[in-house]
Amino acid sequence: MWIDINAYIGHWPYKQLHDSTLTGLIARMDRFGIDKAVVAHLDGVHFKNSQSANEALFAQLKSEKSLQKRIIPFAVINPAYPGWEADLKKCISNGIAGVRLYPQYHDYLPEDPACVALVRKCRDANLVVGLTTRMVDSRQRSWLDLPNVAGTEIGEWSLRQFMPLVREVPGATYFFLNVANGLAVAKEDAALLKSDKIIFDTSGRSLGFMPDLVQQYGAGKFAFGSHSPLLDYVTGMLRIESLRDSEATRAQKDQMRSGNAIRLLGTHIR
Amino acid sequence: MAKINRRDFCTAAIGSAFVAGAGRLSASPLPATPDNEAQKAPFIIDTNVSLGQWPFRHLKYQGAGALGDKLKKHRIKQAWAGSFDALFHKNIDAVNAALTKECAAYGRNFFLPFGTINLAWPDWEEDLRRCHEVYKMKGIRIYPSYQTFDLTHPDFGKFFEQVAKRKLVLQIVGDMDDSRNHHPIVLARDFSYAPLTELVAKTPEARVQLLYWNHRVSAKQMDLFVGTPNIVFDTARIETAGGIDAMLDGNQHHKDRVFTFGGIERTLSEIPWGRNSKPVPAERILFGSHAPYFPVEASLFKLFESDLTLEQSKSIMEGNAAGLLQG
Amino acid sequence: MKNIFVLDPKLYGLPSREEMIGFRIWDSHYHGFFATPVPIKQHEAMLHYVERMGVERIISVDIGGTLADPLTVMAHDPAQLEILKKYQSRVSGIIPIDPGFPEESVKKMDKWIKDGPCIGIKYVGGNKLGVVCSEPQNDLIISHAKKLNAVIYIHTWIKVGGDPRRPGGANLPGESAPWHVVELAKRFPDVKLICGHAGGDWELAVRTVRPYENIMFEFSGADPHSGSVDLAVNELGADRIVWGGHGPSRSFSTEFSKVLDASISHEDRMKIFGRNYRKLCKAMFDQKGWSLKI
Numbered sequence: 001m002w003i004d005i006n007a008y009i010g011h012w013p014y015k016q017l018h019d020s021t022l023t024g025l026i027a028r029m030d031r032f033g034i035d036k037a038v039v040a041h042l043d044g045v046h047f048k049n050s051q052s053a054n055e056a057l058f059a060q061l062k063s064e065k066s067l068q069k070r071i072i073p074f075a076v077i078n079p080a081y082p083g084w085e086a087d088l089k090k091c092i093s094n095g096i097a098g099v100r101l102y103p104q105y106h107d108y109l110p111e112d113p114a115c116v117a118l119v120r121k122c123r124d125a126n127l128v129v130g131l132t133t134r135m136v137d138s139r140q141r142s143w144l145d146l147p148n149v150a151g152t153e154i155g156e157w158s159l160r161q162f163m164p165l166v167r168e169v170p171g172a173t174y175f176f177l178n179v180a181n182g183l184a185v186a187k188e189d190a191a192l193l194k195s196d197k198i199i200f201d202t203s204g205r206s207l208g209f210m211p212d213l214v215q216q217y218g219a220g221k222f223a224f225g226s227h228s229p230l231l232d233y234v235t236g237m238l239r240i241e242s243l244r245d246s247e248a249t250r251a252q253k254d255q256m257r258s259g260n261a262i263r264l265l266g267t268h269i270r
Numbered sequence: 271m272a273k274i275n276r277r278d279f280c281t282a283a284i285g286s287a288f289v290a291g292a293g294r295l296s297a298s299p300l301p302a303t304p305d306n307e308a309q310k311a312p313f314i315i316d317t318n319v320s321l322g323q324w325p326f327r328h329l330k331y332q333g334a335g336a337l338g339d340k341l342k343k344h345r346i347k348q349a350w351a352g353s354f355d356a357l358f359h360k361n362i363d364a365v366n367a368a369l370t371k372e373c374a375a376y377g378r379n380f381f382l383p384f385g386t387i388n389l390a391w392p393d394w395e396e397d398l399r400r401c402h403e404v405y406k407m408k409g410i411r412i413y414p415s416y417q418t419f420d421l422t423h424p425d426f427g428k429f430f431e432q433v434a435k436r437k438l439v440l441q442i443v444g445d446m447d448d449s450r451n452h453h454p455i456v457l458a459r460d461f462s463y464a465p466l467t468e469l470v471a472k473t474p475e476a477r478v479q480l481l482y483w484n485h486r487v488s489a490k491q492m493d494l495f496v497g498t499p500n501i502v503f504d505t506a507r508i509e510t511a512g513g514i515d516a517m518l519d520g521n522q523h524h525k526d527r528v529f530t531f532g533g534i535e536r537t538l539s540e541i542p543w544g545r546n547s548k549p550v551p552a553e554r555i556l557f558g559s560h561a562p563y564f565p566v567e568a569s570l571f572k573l574f575e576s577d578l579t580l581e582q583s584k585s586i587m588e589g590n591a592a593g594l595l596q597g
Numbered sequence: 598m599k600n601i602f603v604l605d606p607k608l609y610g611l612p613s614r615e616e617m618i619g620f621r622i623w624d625s626h627y628h629g630f631f632a633t634p635v636p637i638k639q640h641e642a643m644l645h646y647v648e649r650m651g652v653e654r655i656i657s658v659d660i661g662g663t664l665a666d667p668l669t670v671m672a673h674d675p676a677q678l679e680i681l682k683k684y685q686s687r688v689s690g691i692i693p694i695d696p697g698f699p700e701e702s703v704k705k706m707d708k709w710i711k712d713g714p715c716i717g718i719k720y721v722g723g724n725k726l727g728v729v730c731s732e733p734q735n736d737l738i739i740s741h742a743k744k745l746n747a748v749i750y751i752h753t754w755i756k757v758g759g760d761p762r763r764p765g766g767a768n769l770p771g772e773s774a775p776w777h778v779v780e781l782a783k784r785f786p787d788v789k790l791i792c793g794h795a796g797g798d799w800e801l802a803v804r805t806v807r808p809y810e811n812i813m814f815e816f817s818g819a820d821p822h823s824g825s826v827d828l829a830v831n832e833l834g835a836d837r838i839v840w841g842g843h844g845p846s847r848s849f850s851t852e853f854s855k856v857l858d859a860s861i862s863h864e865d866r867m868k869i870f871g872r873n874y875r876k877l878c879k880a881m882f883d884q885k886g887w888s889l890k891i
Contacts, residue, residue, distance in 0.1 A: 013325030013358045016368065043328070048453060048800040049828075052328040082776075083804030083832075107454060107763050142358060143418055144456055311608045327800060330824035330858070344610040448820045450754065451798040454762040507820075509851060511646040511844035531644040532684045538645040542638055543845045565823045565858030570609050571850030575650055580603045 001254075002034045002237070003072075003261040003269075006130070006177045006201040006225030009060070010042030010053060014142035017042075017229045022060045022067055025228075029070065032233055035258070036070050036269065038130075038175075040100045042230075044076025045135065050106075051087040058094045069270050074098045074130055078106040079114035088121060097268030098128030098175070104146055104157060105135075110165035119165060123172035128264060131162050132177040133204065135230065156181050158206075163189040166198070173197040173264050178227045179204035183213075199260050201225020202236040210239045211247040219252035223260040312584045313347040315591035316566070317441070318481045318504045318558030321372050321381070322353035322365070326453040331562035334376040341559075342380075344566055349381050350441075350558075350591075352411040356386035357446070362397050370405040382595075384411040384441060389419040389429055398429070402436045408595055409439030411481070416446070420461035421469075430469050434476040437597050441479045442466075444486040445507075446563065463487060463495075470498050477594055481558055482507045492546040496554075502594060503550070504558025505569045505586070514576035514586070516541045520549035527577055552582040556590045601649065612857070617651035623871035625750070626793065626817040626841025627655035631664065636673050640680070643845050650849045652842065653687070653871065658719045658750065660690035661709050667693035667721060668701050681714040685887065689878075691717035691748055697726030697771070699737040706738075710745050716881045717748025720773060720793075727770030731780035739781065743788050746880040750815070751778050751790055754797035764801055775805040782809040789877055791839060794818040799825045803832050810837070813873070817841030821851045826859035826869070835865035839874045 009020050019027060020042070029037055044053035054075045061068055075091035077084055077099045088099070099122055103110050110131075122129050138149040138156050150156045158181035166174065170192055179200050185193060192198075200207060203225045207213060213222065226236045240248075240256045248256075262269055319341070321334055331337045334351075341349055353369040356362065366385035373381035385401035387394050387410055401407045410433055414420045421442075433440045442463065449458060463486055470476050477500055480487065484507040487495065495501050503517075510516055519525065519541055527538040559569040573583055607613050612620075624647070629640035636659070647655055660677050662669050681690050692709045694702035702718075709715040718738070720730050728734060730751050742749050753775050758767025765774050775796040782790055791813045796802025799822065806812040814829055814837055829838055842852050856869050875891045882889040 011323040011325065013323070015359055016355065016361060016364045043325075046325040046453065046455070047327050048798070049327060049804070056328070081804065082801060083807055086804075086807075105455070107761070142360070144358060144416070146455070307605055308608055311604050314609070327822075328824070330827065345608055450756040450758075450767065451819065452757050454757050454764060454766075457762065509848050510846060511643055511848055512649075513848050527645055529645050529648050531648050532687055536641065536644065538642050540642065542633060542635055542642055562823055564821050565854040567611065567857045568821045568848075568851045568854035570611055571606075571853055571857075572848055573609075574602045574604070574606050574611070575646060575848060575850045577649070578603065583604055 001258040002036075002224055003258040003265075004029070004034050004037040004226045004228075004236075005175055005199075005223045005261050006203055006227050006236075007037040007039045008042045008227075008229065009039060009057065010044075012042055012135075012230060013046055014136075014145060020229050022064060022071060026067060026070065028228065028233055032237065036072060038072045038074055038097065038261070038265070040074040040076050040130070044078075044100075045102050045105050048081070050076045050078045050081065051090070054087070054091055054094075072097045072265060072268060074100050074128070076100050076102065077118060078102070079112070079118040080106050080108040084114070084118065085121075088118070092125060092127070096127065097265055098122070098130055098173075100130035100132065100177075102132065102135075103161075104148065110162050111168060115165060116168045119169045119172050123169055126266070128173045128175055130175045130177055131165075133157050133159065133162075134178060134180050137180075137205075150181070158182055159185050159193070160189075163192065166192050170195065171197070174199075175223075175225075175264075176200045177203065177225060178231070179206045182206050196220060197264065199223050199264060201227070202239045202256070203227035203231055207239055210243055214243070214248050214252065219248060219255045220260055222256045224257055310580075311345070312588045313345050314557050314587045316341060316346045316349040316559050316561070317479060317556045317591050318506050319349045319351050319381075319561050320354050320563065321351050321369060322355040324354045324563065325358060326456075329562045334372045334381060337562050338376050338380050341561065341566060344570055346566070347588075348379070348591075350384050350409060351381045352384045352386065352441070352443075356411070357413050357416040360391065362386055362388050362391060362394075363400060366397065366401055366405055366407075370407070382408050384409040384439075386411055386413070386417075387429065388412075388417045389423045389425045390417060394425070394429070395432070398432060398436070402438060407438065409441060411441040411443060413443045413446070414461040415444070415458040418459070420459070421463065421465040426465070427469060430476065431473055434473045437475075439477045439479060439594055441481050442483075443481045444483040446482065461486070464491060466501060467494050467498055470500055474500070475597075476500055477597060478502070479504060479556060479558075479594065482560060484508065489545045489547060492550070493548045496546070496548040496550055499554075502554045502556055502590065504556055504560075505572055506558045506560035506564060508572060510543050512541060512576045514555065514572055514578065516544035517546065517550040517555065518552060518576075518582070519544055521547045522549050524549060525577070552578070552585045553590055555586050556594065557587050614651050617853075618653070620651075620867060620870040621872070622650075622652045622840065623874045624652050624655045624842035624844075625791070625815060625839050625874050626843050627657045628659060628843055628846055629655065630657055630659040630673070630677065631846070637676050637680075639845065646844060646849060650853070652849070655688055655842070656716070656874075657688065657690045659693065660715055661692045661705060664693050664721045667695045667724075668698055668705060678713065685714065690715045691719050691750060693719045693721045694738060695724050696720065696728040696730060696732065696735050696738060697724050699734045702738050703741045706741055706745060706747065710747050714885075716878050717750060718742055720749075720751040722752040722754060722772045723769035724771035729771055729777045730773040731777035735781060736784065739785050739788060743785065746884060748878050748881065749788065749790050750793055751781075752793045753778060753802065754794060755801055756797060764798060775802040778812055779805060779809055782806075782812050786811055789813055791815050793841070795825065795829070799829065803829050807832050813837050813839055813877070815839045815841050816855050817843035817852050818847060821854050821858070823858050826855050826861070830859060830861050830865060835861065835868045836873060838869045839877070840870050
């Protein structure tokens with residue numbers, strides 16, 4: 001069984017995405033043999049009112065009941081937006097399994113009080129918190145996209161920028177998505193990352209050499225994620241499937257294919 | 271100055287006590303029956319609509335289906351459509367192809383696709399060729415404030431000539447929105463329309479329309495443009511009360527408008543908030559709504575808020591756009 | 598009734614002038630006297646468009662002084678006073694105040710509201726001392742407005758800017774944002790406050806003021822965005838929205854279109870175009886002995 005913990009529908013302002021609807025996503029899942037996907041609506045990253053993107057996702061889900069068993073909805077919540085608490089409540093009533101946060105796009109820091117409050121609410125409501133270190137490779141970014149460019153004074157983010165939040169709410173469940181710029185964190189934060197409630201999806205550039213990572217962190221730390229349709233659909237899969245038997249056992253691969261996702265998403269999976 | 275009929279002035283519109291039967295304020299023809307009134311009423315060509323995806327909010331009438339159906343309810347028979355994606359995407363040809371497809375899918379030639387060219391990207395001449403020869407477009411719409419080039423770009427003169435040579439309409443968008451409420455991530459760039467005067471003088475066959483131009487055309491610049499006949503303007507952001515009146519009048523006080531307020535007959539002979547000193551001929555103004563970003567009703571109602579003659583209305587609604595397209 | 602227009606608006610999917618009159622439109626943000634060396638002349642010119650578009654009443658927001666100098670007596674003040682008295686049935690006024698000078702503002706309120714024809718106050722978009730409406734010195738002004746039953750209009754904007762760029766980062770000193778109105782509203786839960794211009798950024802402003810029932814919402818003075826009134830009605834309810842024209846710097850058409858674009862009932866349009874504002878100033882009209890049908 002395969003579960004993609006990092007998929008999207010919707011639009012990205014700076015390039016054309018094909019088949020970025022739920023129907024398109026399902027077709028892609030079928031093509032590559034993926035059973036379920038954790039999905040958020042991309043429009044929520046740039047909309048001032050992210051809730052309208054969440055509602056578009058819910059509306060699509062409701063119109064296609066057959067999809068509901070395969071799609072695990074996440075909401076895009078902006079804790080810097082007035083009324084986010086009401087939005088979160090609405091999203092919970094619509095059956096979300098988690099939220100995805102975009103501090104860089106929504107202009108706040110992970111340790112800001114509103115963000116900490118949001119993540120505490122997620123922890124208490126048994127929701128996963130998805131943290132994406134980057135949406136695109138900044139070297140290929142649009143001239144209107146974030147000013148964080150790799151190699152410049154304000155470089156891209158890495159895990160380090162999110163650690164103050166994890167420190168504030170260590171008991172929450174986190175998916176670190178499309179991780180780039182290394183897995184290193186400050187020495188005092190290393191223990192926090194070991195929490196079995198934190199996993200990394202396999203789409204990011206920093207997960208390029210999986211044998212070492214599995215050895216270092218254990219297979220329980222990773223789960224298949226595609227970051228599609230912004231990234232291709234297969235890189236995240238190949239990083240698991242290409243592991244030799246000597247590098248990961250079948251059971252470990254199953255953990256990464258879906259086991260870890262099931263463990264952390266729990267009853268949200270139908 | 272055109273004096274208007276004083277017999278039918280409206281009375282004061284005081285609440286429900288307003289006397290039904292208020293008359294006309296403008297020099298209109300004789301009353302028409304509903305049927306012949308509908309017959310004489312022009313349809314509208316909307317020269318400024320957009321398809322595609324606006325990145326920063328959900329649009330109520332997004333996409334050809336929703337927008338086309340909405341526009342048709344307002345007697346709009348044709349709409350010149352650009353794509354929001356043109357502002358942000360790098361693969362411009364993909365944007366133009368998708369726009370063409372979406373317009374065609376709606377059918378009946380209701381939407382005319384206006385492709386885009388980005389001079390800052392490589393191979394723009396091929397993009398222009400495809401717009402004209404492959405996608406059979408009638409015009410090109412550019413967005414210098416978003417597309418990282420301005421009218422002083424080294425290739426702009428060449429581009430301008432090629433567009434004119436291909437007999438395409440060139441639309442140049444000044445702004446999409448008030449810069450005060452842009453999404454924080456957007457830092458649209460400044461540019462000036464000023465180089466157009468010289469370019470148009472060198473290329474008299476050029477046909478240029480400015481869209482949402484108002485923040486970038488000073489009163490002085492407008493006076494210069496008035497003397498450059500093949501530059502025309504859309505209505506999307508003509509603000510001020512009676513904004514089209516103000517443009518048509520300039521500071522020349524072309525027309526007295528007699529009305530009553532508070533039971534007293536008055537004459538409006540000068541619009542003190544008019545910007546340009548030279549009158550802009552009605553032939554230079556084309557209906558353009560900037561829908562679905564703006565409500566189409568905003569531009570529509572301006573045609574009634576200003577005291578236009580039937581001929582002026584017809585020109586702005588339909589005639590000028592049809593003429594521009596024919597060249 | 599025959600249209601005054603050369604073409605029938607109904608053929609274009611617009612309300613006829615009679616229908617506009619039927620909406621009983623009260624322009625709560627009339628700028629006829631604003632930003633001109635010839636305020637009376639400009640106002641007289643504006644009346645043509647007020648009449649043409651079927652607006653029932655205009656509420657001038659520039660009475661006494663100017664927006665830049667709200668507490669300075671201007672040469673045209675007597676002429677404004679005369680207009681307000683002579684055309685009471687069509688023209689009302691609210692006065693700009695300056696929260697940097699609360700005592701002086703209260704004096705002005707007594708002169709123009711308690712002892713004069715005006716019906717309310719306006720917080721301007723910026724002031725000399727940089728005092729936004731949430732700061733404590735406003736309490737004197739709001740308490741006095743409450744005593745007088747005065748309408749309270751607060752200019753608000755959320756201007757993007759600053760470094761890094763963020764909503765509100767380019768607001769002027771003393772220019773309130775909706776979150777400042779919220780602070781004030783919490784201190785005066787029984788006083789209605791109008792959050793003007795939809796905060797400039799309606800998507801952020803609607804949600805900022807939503808939980809505070811004593812905050813009303815007004816849309817004029819920003820570009821018309823399709824869908825804006827829909828969101829406001831869905832989140833706040835039609836009872837909390839009032840309409841403003843902002844002419845002559847804005848076109849009546851622009852401001853009408855925001856409401857006409859919304860997928861709302863005729864009844865809700867009636868509320869927004871005028872009924873809500875009439876309710877807001879009913880007590881003031883009663884105490885002045887003016888008749889008012891809601």
